[in-house]
Each structure stands twice: as structure tokens, then as C-alpha cells.
Amino acid sequence: MSTRIAFLKGHGTENDFVIIPDPDNTVELPPAAVAALCDRRAGIGGDGLLHVVRSAAHPEARHLADRAEWFMDYRNGDGSVAEMCGNGVRVFARYLQRAGHVGEGDVAVATRGGVKTVHIAKAESGGEITVGMGKARLPEGDVTVSVADRSWPARNVNMGNPHAVAFVTDLSEAGHLYDPPPFSPASAYPDGVNVEFVVDRGPRHVAMRVHERGSGETRSCGTGACAVAVAAARKDGVDPAVTGAPVTYTVDLPGGRLVITERPDGEIEMTGPAVIVAEGEITSEWLETVLA
Numbered sequence: 001m002s003t004r005i006a007f008l009k010g011h012g013t014e015n016d017f018v019i020i021p022d023p024d025n026t027v028e029l030p031p032a033a034v035a036a037l038c039d040r041r042a043g044i045g046g047d048g049l050l051h052v053v054r055s056a057a058h059p060e061a062r063h064l065a066d067r068a069e070w071f072m073d074y075r076n077g078d079g080s081v082a083e084m085c086g087n088g089v090r091v092f093a094r095y096l097q098r099a100g101h102v103g104e105g106d107v108a109v110a111t112r113g114g115v116k117t118v119h120i121a122k123a124e125s126g127g128e129i130t131v132g133m134g135k136a137r138l139p140e141g142d143v144t145v146s147v148a149d150r151s152w153p154a155r156n157v158n159m160g161n162p163h164a165v166a167f168v169t170d171l172s173e174a175g176h177l178y179d180p181p182p183f184s185p186a187s188a189y190p191d192g193v194n195v196e197f198v199v200d201r202g203p204r205h206v207a208m209r210v211h212e213r214g215s216g217e218t219r220s221c222g223t224g225a226c227a228v229a230v231a232a233a234r235k236d237g238v239d240p241a242v243t244g245a246p247v248t249y250t251v252d253l254p255g256g257r258l259v260i261t262e263r264p265d266g267e268i269e270m271t272g273p274a275v276i277v278a279e280g281e282i283t284s285e286w287l288e289t290v291l292a
């Protein structure tokens, strides 16, 4: 018997996602199914997938159910699991709003990186979505990233997921980011890394490209933009914990603009657009064929 699985498609600054609403956690999504759904030619297409599940119905989030009704079970486009997705959690909140599960204002979302508070602004004030991303960790130690025969020193920044931030003189320097940029030492990122290449655009303003772990080069990465803002601030000699004042960076990405503020207590907020583009149904015959 054929069943149909509802899906939506959304993006945040062109970091795009297949969204699978599944409140009771009944849809099986093995890595091969996620990769097939995210395939841009033979599937729906996306940098990643947002599996929308009630926290109480998911073994990884049950313990968070009293703090956040919904769990973002995030997957990369290759089917791998990641701790956090900054654009994804904003698109996730937009889906909850569209489905009538939440209204404008604050919503708590459980992620593998902890509970995040997402604020949906009123439509009349632009409707942008802000997420409290938590604090950055800056592990000590030199890191190097390479593309083809070029190498750059990079800053190790952890936003719940791992990042290597390399400042370059021109964004074209990194060439084609088809493959994951090799890094050293291997011990810096035992589970792989997202790599950002960054240029200055002016005071508190940078632009970046990113190669995402598990997805390839994408047009935006929210956790990456936060990692870049923190690395840029430290490079500019600014640490809100020392100055006692928040600092805001504008981060331009190929897919749009994100605004990142780091507060004196280390908490980081990211604001940007989040859009639902389409909705439809996946046929179970297709999924079965793909998984056979």
C-alpha cells in the first residue's frame, strides 16, 4: 500500500532544507533516505533536512521535553547527523509558525546542541528570526586548512559544532570548494569540520564562503557566520567579556546577510530571514525504490 509523507521546502539566506513534519516520530529516516531526499537532481534537494518531532517522542530529546516541546532532528545533506544548524533552527521556527504550532514571539527548540530560544519578529517589523546561539568555545592550538596547493592558518571555533575560520585576502582564493578542505592537526577535529573563508568588508563587517561538513559548499551557514563573527572580533582585538559592551558584526554570505551580536556574558544572537518555499508529498514507492 502506498502512503504519502508530507514535506516542505524552506531556506534561510539560501541555506536550504527539506522539512519533514513528524510530531510522533513515525517516519523512518535512515541516512540513505535523507541523502536521497536532499539530492538536487533525483530528490527534492537541500543542504540538509529538518525532521520536526515532538521532543517527548524522540529518544535524543525526551529529557528536554519539559523545556522545549519541539526537537530539531537535524541531518546534513549526506545523511550525517550534526549537533546544531543555525539557519536550520530559524527555518524550523518558521515552519512551526506556519503550521500554527507557535505564534510570533519566543519559542524554545530542542537541538542536539541544547535548547535554543528563537524569536519570531512581527510581520510588520520585517518578520526576521533571531536565535540565541549560546556561547562560542575557542579551543587553543594552531590549525591549518588547505585547498589544492594553498594553505591558511585558521581559528578553531566551536558553536556546538566545529568550525575552522581562515582569513583570506580575496574570497576567490579558496577556488572551487568541491571537496572538504584538508586540515591539520587531525586531532583538532576528530569528527570533521566546517571551514569558513573570510574577508574584511569594513568596520565590523565581513564576507565569507563556507564548506559545510556533510553538505559541501553552501550559500550560507548560521553557525559558521557566528564562528566568523567571533573570530573577526578577536582578530580586531574586541572581546565583549573584556570591554563589557556587546559587539555586532554584519556577515555577508553568497545567499544573503546575517547579523551577529556577542554579549559581555558570551551569549551570541543571530538574526536573518527564514522562508518556507513549497509544500507537497513524497510517495512511499519512490522512497522504497531509493532505499532498495
Ligand SMILES: N[C@@H](CCC[C@H](N)C(=O)O)C(=O)O
Residues within 6 Å of the ligand: 015, 048, 076, 081, 082, 083, 084, 085, 086, 087, 088, 161, 162, 194, 212, 213, 214, 215, 220, 221, 222, 223, 224
Ligand atoms: N548550515 C548549518 C550547519 C549545519 C551543520 C554542519 N554542516 C555540521 O555538520 O556541523 C548552519 O546554518 O549552522
